[in-house]
Amino acid sequence: MNHGKIFCVGLGPGDPDMMSVKADRLLRNARHVAYFRKRGHPGKARQLVNGLLHAEVTEYPMEYPLTTEIPHDDPRYIAQLSSFYQDWQSRLTELTRSEDVIVLCEGDPFFYGSFMHLYVRLRQAEQVTVEVLPGIPGMVGCWHATGIPMTWGDDVMSVLPATLPDTPLREHMARSDALVIMKVGRHLGRIRGLLDEQGKLDRAWLVINGTMSDQQVMPLRDAPERCPYFAIIVVHGQGRRPANDM
């Protein structure tokens, strides 16, 4: 085993005050900090720790070779992503020969987090100890941003990636009382149409950059044609509660 460790730190939904005390302590002392980002973008996780890192920190931006340029089931996408993860697994392992490394993750690392792809590789190689710190998931920050309770009584809640095709989306939407739809971005129009079809559009909210300084919250009906990748649609449950409740 290498001398240094890898800590993946869940940063929570965006507001820096919503990260754990343990995460804050680790970050302030860190000398090696890695994070994922799209090429040419600052990286959401990195932006969440602005002003918090040590003056002598060394940063390691792990830039995705691609995101939306080719379909994610194309063999070229799979090959490029897999060598990208392999490469960073080796580089981080090398660093931990002598140093600890912190990997930043927006929300919770085990909830659609990129770090999971490194984690399974690191665990298999057994050369370095890895510790993962939980964070409040983005969707929790987003439903709080609407100020409306999410699930009551027997409500069933589904979390749906907007990247799914229409048929499974329709099926899950019909079966669920409360909905969280992730990765909205360029799928906004399609999702709005499907929710309308199911009579759920009037209860749907769009939250862009939830809990961050540039948060936007609006009824989905009033949303513009396009929205960023960092957006979540929330449909609150209406379930069982005592008759006198609102």
Ligand SMILES: C[C@@]1(CC(=O)O)C2=NC(=C\c3[nH]c(c(CCC(=O)O)c3CC(=O)O)Cc3[nH]c(c(CC(=O)O)c3CCC(=O)O)/C=C3\N/C(=C\2)[C@@H](CCC(=O)O)[C@]3(C)CC(=O)O)/[C@H]1CCC(=O)O
């Ligand atoms: C292909 C696609 C499909 C899909 O999601 O299935 C996909 N990302 C897409 C878009 C996209 N991704 C990003 C941006 C720019 C955001 C910005 O900067 O504005 C955009 C939008 C754009 O390019 O326009 C950056 C990004 N992505 C992830 C993180 C890190 C993190 O959050 O941990 C960050 C950095 C965020 C930051 O901190 O800045 C994480 C993941 N993204 C993955 C896949 C998985 C890993 C890949 C794999 O191994 O396959 C994983 C791990 C999620 C998973 O496994 O679910 C999809 C097309 C969606 C579509 O159809 O529209």
Ligand SMILES: C[S@@+](CC[C@H](N)C(=O)[O-])C[C@H]1O[C@@H](n2cnc3c(N)ncnc32)[C@H](O)[C@@H]1O
């Ligand atoms: C790759 S997933 C990462 C999820 C993250 N690990 C978490 O626990 O929320 C990226 C998606 O999370 C959603 N997301 C996460 N945090 C968000 C926030 N604060 N506001 C809006 N959307 C958010 C967006 O739908 C975005 O497309």
